[in-house]
Amino acid sequence: MSLLDVLQEKLSGKNVKIVLPEGEDERVLTAATQLQATDYVTPVLLGNKANVEALATEKGLDLSNLEIIDPETSELKAELVEAFVERRKGKATQEQAEQMLKDVNYFGTMLVYTGKAEGLVSGAAHSTGDTVRPALQIIKTKPGVSKTSGIFFMIKDDQQYIFGDCAINPTLEAQDLAEIAIESAKSAQSFGMSPRVAMLSFSTKGSAKSDDVEKVSNAVSLAQEKIKADNLEDIVVDGEFQFDAAIVPEVAAKKAPGAQIQGDANVFVFPSLEAGNIGYKIAQRLGGFDAVGPVLQGLNSPVNDLSRGCSTEDVYNLSIITAAQTLQ
Numbered sequence: 001m002s003l004l005d006v007l008q009e010k011l012s013g014k015n016v017k018i019v020l021p022e023g024e025d026e027r028v029l030t031a032a033t034q035l036q037a038t039d040y041v042t043p044v045l046l047g048n049k050a051n052v053e054a055l056a057t058e059k060g061l062d063l064s065n066l067e068i069i070d071p072e073t074s075e076l077k078a079e080l081v082e083a084f085v086e087r088r089k090g091k092a093t094q095e096q097a098e099q100m101l102k103d104v105n106y107f108g109t110m111l112v113y114t115g116k117a118e119g120l121v122s123g124a125a126h127s128t129g130d131t132v133r134p135a136l137q138i139i140k141t142k143p144g145v146s147k148t149s150g151i152f153f154m155i156k157d158d159q160q161y162i163f164g165d166c167a168i169n170p171t172l173e174a175q176d177l178a179e180i181a182i183e184s185a186k187s188a189q190s191f192g193m194s195p196r197v198a199m200l201s202f203s204t205k206g207s208a209k210s211d212d213v214e215k216v217s218n219a220v221s222l223a224q225e226k227i228k229a230d231n232l233e234d235i236v237v238d239g240e241f242q243f244d245a246a247i248v249p250e251v252a253a254k255k256a257p258g259a260q261i262q263g264d265a266n267v268f269v270f271p272s273l274e275a276g277n278i279g280y281k282i283a284q285r286l287g288g289f290d291a292v293g294p295v296l297q298g299l300n301s302p303v304n305d306l307s308r309g310c311s312t313e314d315v316y317n318l319s320i321i322t323a324a325q326t327l328q
């Protein structure tokens with residue numbers, strides 16, 4: 001069964017409420033009507049009702065039973081503005097809050113924060129920054145997590161891997177890399193995988209020396225300490241590894257004999273956002289893997305970012321993944 005089949009089975013009958021702020025985008029509107037027809041996700045669409053209805057008529061889409069909220073005219077506006085001012089404690093005035101909640105991503109994120117919906121999927125028509133910033137400011141990270149990060153599920157036939165952080169943090173210290181390793185492992189578990197996390201570098205077990213190598217090696221120690229302290233025995237983290245030593249048993253036997261991971265890693269933590277973002281795109285474009293994500297981890301409620309080049313299917317699939325995250 002594919003990842004999505006497994007998730008859809010888990011979500012059967014759950015009707016998880018997911019906000020889709022870009023209701024006036026054809027791909028989002030089409031995906032919303034498809035989701036509405038399932039019992040996995042109940043979409044809440046944001047947008048100007050007249051515009052959404054005109055688009056639906058043009059495309060022959062059935063809007064019956066679909067919840068559409070217009071942030072401009074919604075009776076929820078005053079309540080959300082007040083909750084936003086309270087949440088941002090001195091960082092936004094009433095006037096600034098009113099202005100900011102005209103933005104569909106802020107409005108949608110406040111629906112999640114106030115419990116009127118359980119998750120949000122946006123980014124078909126917004127940059128990553130504009131999509132995730134409201135979540136970082138309002139929903140914030142879970143206790144014990146200092147930074148949210150973005151993973152991709154890399155899927156081809158029966159192969160499934162996780163790559164992170166490929167989406168969020170331009171600069172990462174050893175402590176951050178260790179946290180991403182543990183959070184990525186937990187994400188892997190919640191999607192049915194047994195995590196074997198390789199911390200990637202251009203060095204394998206001290207074969208090269210540099211500050212960057214030392215950072216990854218320190219991150220491995222920190223992650224292993226955390227595994228011991230929190231009794232997370234089901235998680236294996238090791239490194240630092242070059243990619244071949246992490247994925248090819250014969251190379252691991254030569255370069256990393258005695259390592260806990262012997263070419264059988266299934267979660268890969270990249271040393272920087274540059275490496276992660278480039279790495280997943282190479283696997284996707286040259287390796288023929290489907291890249292599903294980025295799936296943000298570590299937030300109090302799930303918010304996920306679409307690529308602006310996304311298809312209707314991408315919107316549908318990421319909504320299913322987001323709904324599945326609420327079950328964790």
Ligand SMILES: CC(C)(COP(=O)(O)OP(=O)(O)OC[C@H]1O[C@@H](n2cnc3c(N)ncnc32)[C@H](O)[C@@H]1OP(=O)(O)O)[C@@H](O)C(=O)NCCC(=O)NCCS
Binds near residue numbers: 133147148168170277
């Ligand atoms: C994520 C991102 C938008 C945050 O940028 P920003 O808004 O300028 O960040 P700021 O430092 O101003 O922080 C804004 C808020 O988010 C929080 N924040 C920033 N990064 C965070 C993170 N990784 N995890 C949790 N919170 C974070 C800050 O603490 C701050 O909260 P506060 O306002 O309550 O104090 C930025 O790091 C970014 O653009 N990253 C790269 C995204 C990208 O282009 N990826 C590649 C394509 S997928």
